[in-house]
Amino acid sequence: MQTFIENMPKAELHLHIEGTFEPELMFEIAQRNGIELPFADVEALRKAYDFRRLQDFLDIYYQGMNVLREEQDYYDLTWAYITKIHSENVLHTEIFFDPQGHTARDVPFETAVNGIHRALVDGKEKLGISFGLIMCILRHLDADDAMATLEQGFLHKDKIIGLGLDSSELGHPPEKFTDVFVRAKAEGFVIVAHAGEEGPPEYVYQALDLLKVDRIDHGNRALEDDALTQRIADEGMALTVCPLSNLKLCVVEDLAAHPIKEMLHAGLKATINSDDPAYFGGYMNANFLQLAEAVDLSKADVITLARNGFESTFLPDADKQVLLDKLDAYAAAHGVTNA
Numbered sequence: 001m002q003t004f005i006e007n008m009p010k011a012e013l014h015l016h017i018e019g020t021f022e023p024e025l026m027f028e029i030a031q032r033n034g035i036e037l038p039f040a041d042v043e044a045l046r047k048a049y050d051f052r053r054l055q056d057f058l059d060i061y062y063q064g065m066n067v068l069r070e071e072q073d074y075y076d077l078t079w080a081y082i083t084k085i086h087s088e089n090v091l092h093t094e095i096f097f098d099p100q101g102h103t104a105r106d107v108p109f110e111t112a113v114n115g116i117h118r119a120l121v122d123g124k125e126k127l128g129i130s131f132g133l134i135m136c137i138l139r140h141l142d143a144d145d146a147m148a149t150l151e152q153g154f155l156h157k158d159k160i161i162g163l164g165l166d167s168s169e170l171g172h173p174p175e176k177f178t179d180v181f182v183r184a185k186a187e188g189f190v191i192v193a194h195a196g197e198e199g200p201p202e203y204v205y206q207a208l209d210l211l212k213v214d215r216i217d218h219g220n221r222a223l224e225d226d227a228l229t230q231r232i233a234d235e236g237m238a239l240t241v242c243p244l245s246n247l248k249l250c251v252v253e254d255l256a257a258h259p260i261k262e263m264l265h266a267g268l269k270a271t272i273n274s275d276d277p278a279y280f281g282g283y284m285n286a287n288f289l290q291l292a293e294a295v296d297l298s299k300a301d302v303i304t305l306a307r308n309g310f311e312s313t314f315l316p317d318a319d320k321q322v323l324l325d326k327l328d329a330y331a332a333a334h335g336v337t338n339a
C-alpha cells in the first residue's frame, strides 16, 4: 500500500501555506530577520506541537508566521512546500493563505501574496504542478476587517481565485460573514469555508445556505445530522478531509475511529488533505497511508479518494480531465478497476 500511495497522482485541496512552516526554516528566517523565537531550538519548538483542541494549535501557528516579513520569506516558505509535494506526486494544489495574519503585523498584503504566488508560478513552470490560491478570512476577527481584506484581495484577482473562512470556529459562525462572502461570489471568487471541524452541524448549514460554498473544509460534524449528510451527498459537495489534523486536534480520538468510511458509504465526496502538515506530522502521503492502515482502506477506496480530489478542483473541465485520465491510467495499471 505504501508505494501504491506514494506513486499515485494526487491533488491537494486543503492546505494552509503558513501551516507548512517547518521549524528548521522558521529558525532560519527568524535569524535573517533578527527575530527571537520563544523556543531554544528546533526540538523545543517541535515539542510544543501537542494540542488538545484547535485553539491550542492556532496560538502556535500565529506565533510561527510572525517571523515572515519579506517577500522572499513567503517565496521560500511556498517553494519548500512545492518541492515537498513534488516528491509526493501531487500534481495539483489549491492552497490557502491568511492575509490578516500578515497585515495585522504591518506586512503589506502584496508582500505576502506576491511571494507566495511567485513560488507557485515557478512550481508550475519548473515542476508542472498546477495551482489555485485562495485567501482566507480569520473568523475570530470582525466582519468589517474581513470586508476590507477582501477588497485588498480584489486588487490581486490575477493571483487569487477564491475566498475561504478559517481560524477559531466555535463562537464564530459563518453567518457573521454573510455579506463578505456574498460580495466575494458576486466578484467571481470561488467560495470555501471551514465548517463542522469543531463547530456543530448548524455551521455547515450556514456555510451552504448563507456563504454558498463550493466546497466544505473538514465537515466532519455534518455526519451528526442525517438530513444534512444526505443533502451534501445529493449536491455532490466535496468535503476536504484532513485525517492527521483531525487526530492532532482531537477531532477524532484515534485514527481508527476516523469516519472516512462512513463518509464514503454515505455517498459524500470526501477528499484527503494535509491542512497544516508541519504541525500535524505529515504531508499528503502520510495522510493517505496512516488513514488507510488505521481504517483498512482498499486500493479501490484510495483511488476513489484521489479521484474525488481531482474531480473537486476548481480547474477548468479540460484540465481536470487530463489529471483524471492520469489517475485512471494509474489505477488500471495496478489492476484497480472498481473504483
Ligand SMILES: Nc1ncnc2[nH]cnc12
Pocket: 016, 019, 054, 061, 166, 167, 168, 169, 194, 197, 245, 275, 276
Ligand atoms: N485546521 C484549521 N482550522 C481552522 N483554522 C485553521 N487555520 C489553519 N489551520 C486551520
Ligand SMILES: [Zn+2]
Pocket: 014, 015, 016, 166, 194, 217, 275
Ligand atoms: Zn484548515
